[in-house]
Amino acid sequence: MIAPAPALTPRQRLSRLAHLWKAATQRHHAGMEPWLARLIPADTTVIDAGAHAGQFAKLFARLAPQGQVWAFEPAAYARSILVPALRLSGAANVRVVAAGLSDAPGTATLETPLKRRGSLGFGLAGIGAATARGDAGRAETIVLTTLDAFAAAEGLTRLDFLKADVEGWEIRLLAGGSDTLARFRPALLLELVGASLARAGDRPDDAWRLLSPLGYRARKLVDEQPKAQWLDSFAGDADYLFVHGGRAE
Numbered sequence: 001m002i003a004p005a006p007a008l009t010p011r012q013r014l015s016r017l018a019h020l021w022k023a024a025t026q027r028h029h030a031g032m033e034p035w036l037a038r039l040i041p042a043d044t045t046v047i048d049a050g051a052h053a054g055q056f057a058k059l060f061a062r063l064a065p066q067g068q069v070w071a072f073e074p075a076a077y078a079r080s081i082l083v084p085a086l087r088l089s090g091a092a093n094v095r096v097v098a099a100g101l102s103d104a105p106g107t108a109t110l111e112t113p114l115k116r117r118g119s120l121g122f123g124l125a126g127i128g129a130a131t132a133r134g135d136a137g138r139a140e141t142i143v144l145t146t147l148d149a150f151a152a153a154e155g156l157t158r159l160d161f162l163k164a165d166v167e168g169w170e171i172r173l174l175a176g177g178s179d180t181l182a183r184f185r186p187a188l189l190l191e192l193v194g195a196s197l198a199r200a201g202d203r204p205d206d207a208w209r210l211l212s213p214l215g216y217r218a219r220k221l222v223d224e225q226p227k228a229q230w231l232d233s234f235a236g237d238a239d240y241l242f243v244h245g246g247r248a249e
Helices: 010-025 030-037 055-063 076-089 129-133 147-154 170-175 178-184 194-199 206-214
Strands: 045-049 068-072 094-097 106-113 137-145 161-164 187-192 216-222 238-244
Touching (some): 010 076, 030 055, 045 055, 055 076, 055 094, 055 161, 076 094, 170 187, 170 206, 178 206, 206 238
Parallel strands (some): 045 068, 045 161, 161 187
Antiparallel strands (some): 216 238
């Protein structure tokens, strides 16, 4: 049985209200909409891995109003913001999944670092992340599944886009979804940060090792816009857009 997440302190409860207000009222990543719209049809299926407070999930919900968005968020604190923020935003086509995506099903300890004044830095929550930096953190046990297992369990018949910002667990996610990626060839928006990936024993170039044999090409994002140059290897910490060679862009 999974133990419940630790209770919030009074300061953390107050900061949660501020986080919720921002999540529900602010609109981030608007500059990405024109090129994302070319990759996300109105009736598509999208996976948002590491949904955090829901800014990408809200964007995907707008772009795919007749589709389905699956928002994976294993952290209890983040979900306590994500779920009401989506409801307040009217994003009815988003379903929240209380799990992380990895290379094997199971459980793990998720660490959320504490900020200097005691509020939670929930945007930096990761498996072993706070401990690795030496911060006093909030630890909780989370559920892990794989993309392949999820696709089979839900009977997915399409997947056009997947975004993953999971604080160093991106390669594990890809490894657990090879069959699904080969079948549906979704476009992938991946955060690749060398120091974060190293905590899981992975390297940024592992993304090319796994995806190039499946026919994917990559472009680096600068100021949330994909650059024209196609890359055969890692070119510094950033978000990267991987698109299958047979897909229209």
